[in-house]
Amino acid sequence: MTALLLFDIRRIARSPRFALFTVGFPVVFFLIFSNVYGRSGPGAAAYLMVGMAAFGAVSAAINTGSRVAVERQVGWNRQLRMTPLPTPGYLVSKVLASMVVALPALLLVFLVGAFTQGVSLDAGTWLRLVLVCWLGVLPIAALGLLIGMLATGDSAQAMSAVAMMTMSLLGGLWVPVDLLPGFLAAVARALPTYWLAEFGRDALAGTAPAAQGLVTMFAWLLVTGVLVIVRYRRDAARA
Amino acid sequence: MQQTDTVVRGAAVSLQGLVKHYGGVRAVDGVDLTIAPGEVVALLGPNGAGKSTTIDVLLGLSTPTSGAVTLFGRSPREAVSAGLVGAMLQSGGLLEDATVAETVGLFSAVYPKSLSAAEAMRRAGVAEFAKRRIGSLSGGQRQRVRFATALASDPDLLVLDEPTVAMDVEGRREFWAAMRAYASTGRTVLFATHYLAEAEDYADRVVLLRSGRVAADGSVAEIGARAAGRVISARVPGVSAAELSTVAGVVDVQSRGDAVELSCVDSDGALRELLARYPQAMDIEVRGAGLEAAFLALTSEGAAR
Numbered sequence: 319m320t321a322l323l324l325f326d327i328r329r330i331a332r333s334p335r336f337a338l339f340t341v342g343f344p345v346v347f348f349l350i351f352s353n354v355y356g357r358s359g360p361g362a363a364a365y366l367m368v369g370m371a372a373f374g375a376v377s378a379a380i381n382t383g384s385r386v387a388v389e390r391q392v393g394w395n396r397q398l399r400m401t402p403l404p405t406p407g408y409l410v411s412k413v414l415a416s417m418v419v420a421l422p423a424l425l426l427v428f429l430v431g432a433f434t435q436g437v438s439l440d441a442g443t444w445l446r447l448v449l450v451c452w453l454g455v456l457p458i459a460a461l462g463l464l465i466g467m468l469a470t471g472d473s474a475q476a477m478s479a480v481a482m483m484t485m486s487l488l489g490g491l492w493v494p495v496d497l498l499p500g501f502l503a504a505v506a507r508a509l510p511t512y513w514l515a516e517f518g519r520d521a522l523a524g525t526a527p528a529a530q531g532l533v534t535m536f537a538w539l540l541v542t543g544v545l546v547i548v549r550y551r552r553d554a555a556r557a
Numbered sequence: 558m559q560q561t562d563t564v565v566r567g568a569a570v571s572l573q574g575l576v577k578h579y580g581g582v583r584a585v586d587g588v589d590l591t592i593a594p595g596e597v598v599a600l601l602g603p604n605g606a607g608k609s610t611t612i613d614v615l616l617g618l619s620t621p622t623s624g625a626v627t628l629f630g631r632s633p634r635e636a637v638s639a640g641l642v643g644a645m646l647q648s649g650g651l652l653e654d655a656t657v658a659e660t661v662g663l664f665s666a667v668y669p670k671s672l673s674a675a676e677a678m679r680r681a682g683v684a685e686f687a688k689r690r691i692g693s694l695s696g697g698q699r700q701r702v703r704f705a706t707a708l709a710s711d712p713d714l715l716v717l718d719e720p721t722v723a724m725d726v727e728g729r730r731e732f733w734a735a736m737r738a739y740a741s742t743g744r745t746v747l748f749a750t751h752y753l754a755e756a757e758d759y760a761d762r763v764v765l766l767r768s769g770r771v772a773a774d775g776s777v778a779e780i781g782a783r784a785a786g787r788v789i790s791a792r793v794p795g796v797s798a799a800e801l802s803t804v805a806g807v808v809d810v811q812s813r814g815d816a817v818e819l820s821c822v823d824s825d826g827a828l829r830e831l832l833a834r835y836p837q838a839m840d841i842e843v844r845g846a847g848l849e850a851a852f853l854a855l856t857s858e859g860a861a862r
Binding site for chain 2: 321322325328329332333389392393394396397399400401402403
């Protein structure tokens, strides 16, 4: 499992285009938003920073997971089935790869926030913020893998772009949910991305994550996880 | 082929009454096959004869509709997990953005007792381009990388599905040299091929599949003899290949101008009818068929029926 994780990470780390789009894009977004709205009130820059960091992590996790579609298409998974690598080992390794790629995306936005946008927090808050936002990406990493298991090599990019945009916009990562029409605000509260950003803001404020958020996150992780396993089994049976 | 009990029990490969249907298609339709440890067996047959399906089921990549499969007395999945089986699949892919060393290294890392990546790469002859990415390799080089991944577990059984398909002459020669070195250590090899020369040169035994069944099973010499295939060459002016193909016992006609070559299952009968129907036939020669003609005769019997 570790071998597969390292193998995957090494390949991703070598792809400059992948890094540029998944890690670089949210930083650029953050700089633009922050310069437009960042001075609008105390804590505005920090608020934007959490949303954009979450966006970066979500985009990295979904894009990493959806790469599985291409791997399946070229027959790589068939090749892997000829090894003792167990199903859980494969799936866990894939989710971990997404988590590992999400971390620098998250950290980069935080660094830019701290060093160029004047976000100043104490060390404990930074640590909590990183930890909470990173762990909160877990259901999204599972979602990315599900896209990878469902899509073909051709449709993977489109599917992950749609998932990423919907999740980010409706989850309130780009604009506050309160600015969305009422029924969309209700939808937002059912999304893991909304709670991801909420958890980040809770960490800023030093409050504990809401129970509703934890339940929603866990439900997403459970459902996508089960769907991934079902889909993986079906893929194996059909091969 | 009659097998003793001990051979069946200790068999490297045992397929009993194997059937695999895809929808209404009977891809494999009752295959019995026992391969003893140390045998090098070629699986031959025309496209659609069930070679790849048999191999998929054998490796546990698909489940049989009915019948039993064991490898070294275990289920395919168990045998694969234990690293007893190495496979080079036709449709198994490699990732273009990984290097050769990374790919072979991954396979070497996931097996319980394995060759080092360096050793697997050396044996498969890919060490000199270990640092290159798969995407920059030729088709033949990629095939050899697959061979290296198949060797990674130091398997007792090697299963190869059309292994030399993208290789040039030199690559093919090197590949078989490596394969021979592996087989000479008493390991078992099963390979599917449509190059008859490869079966003739490298296999101890040939299993011929036709329409999902075993049409013939034996040494190259035995199969050549069993087919009793002969080739009649002659000049038959004014007669088309289509007309000649209706002569009883003829299974294939090759013509160039008046000169024709008739591949026959029953050359005596074909010759009598040929002379009776076309007395103008001349320069007649009858020769024994090699494995190629035997292959043709055995695999087209079904179509003639």
